[in-house]
Amino acid sequence: MRRGLVIGKFMPIHNGHISLINFAAAQCDELIVSMSYTPQDPVNPEMRFEWINEIFKNHPKIKPAIIVDDFDDDRLVLQERTRIWANKMSEVYPEIHVLFSSEDYGESFAISLQAEHVLFDQARTLTPISATLVRTSPFKYWDFIPKEVRQHYVKKICLYGPESTGKSTLAEKMALHYHTEFVPEVARELISSNDITVEDIIKIGYAQTERVKEKTKIANKILFCDTDLITTKIYSAHYLNQVPRILDELESEITYDLYLLLDIDVEWVADHLRDFGDKRLEMFNRFKTELDTRGINYIIISGNYEEREAKIIAIVDSILNNVSSG
Structure with a gap:
């Protein structure tokens, strides 16, 4: 079985995330979508996780998961933070074969996971959106927000x-x-x-x-x-x-x-x-x-x-x- 992993805060999940997840699911037998959160997050974690589950409820290969981020330390350099994250992912989700991401840290993260890395639309040319843009100007980027999330705004x-x-x-x-x-x-x-x-x-x-x-x-x-x-x-x-x-x-x-x-x-x-x-x-x-x-x-x-x-x-x-x- 080829098991993939997509990680993110999904704060909130948007069409760019969905494109990445669908792209990843097409190349896996099982895809774990891991949502991390902290109690200080500006968008309610339970609500975010409900959105993910609702969006992918008819996709049996996609397995949403949630994890509290109580181990990251933003005082550390990116490489060390990436290693800590990868170790935590290996502990929580064993046997990850491939990591899918659109981020700079994806390659080093995958190496620490001892997994393959597949990069997707890093330049955001397919779906030019970010969660920060959605939170800041939701009506401007309304078309990039899935219907399950729009009601929040x-x-x-x-x-x-x-x-x-x-x-x-x-x-x-x-x-x-x-x-x-x-x-x-x-x-x-x-x-x-x-x-x-x-x-x-x-x-x-x-x-x-x-x-x-x-x-x-x-x-x-x-x-x-x-x-x-x-x-x-x-x-x-x-x-x-x-x-x-x-x-x-x-x-x-x-x-x-x-x-x-x-x-x-x-x-x-x-x-x-x-x-x-x-x-x-x-x-x-x-x-x-x-x-x-x-x-x-x-x-x-x-x-x-x-x-x-x-x-x-x-x-x-x-x-x-x-x-x-x-």
């Missing part, structure tokens, strides 16, 4: 506030403008009146949370969300005089990158679920207080609907430009 924007302020319309319009996804207010799909029960509100909480998670996986850089669990809790307190504890847990599962608090300076439009037309200022202040209490940053969006749309586009464009440029 998606910016979630919550359109938030009381009834009849344009949240639903703006969420859908913004998604179309930016060629991405939006999450609707799931409650409107599940209930037909305000005569709700605790079971209804819990069902809404779970459904809203799950929909955000699902859409985050396929969003294109930005995800627009019409409402959140804070909103669900506000209406639960109003209609039921209680807030089920599970809503606290569900709220903690989703972190939004930006809240846009929609002002009430547009005309009230009634429908079969809206019933706060005479309490708009009171409800606006309630929504605002919930953000202030949590220490959540937000931007108030006021003006007519065209002005709101223009303001949101300007804000999102700024986010995209800043994230792209690092």
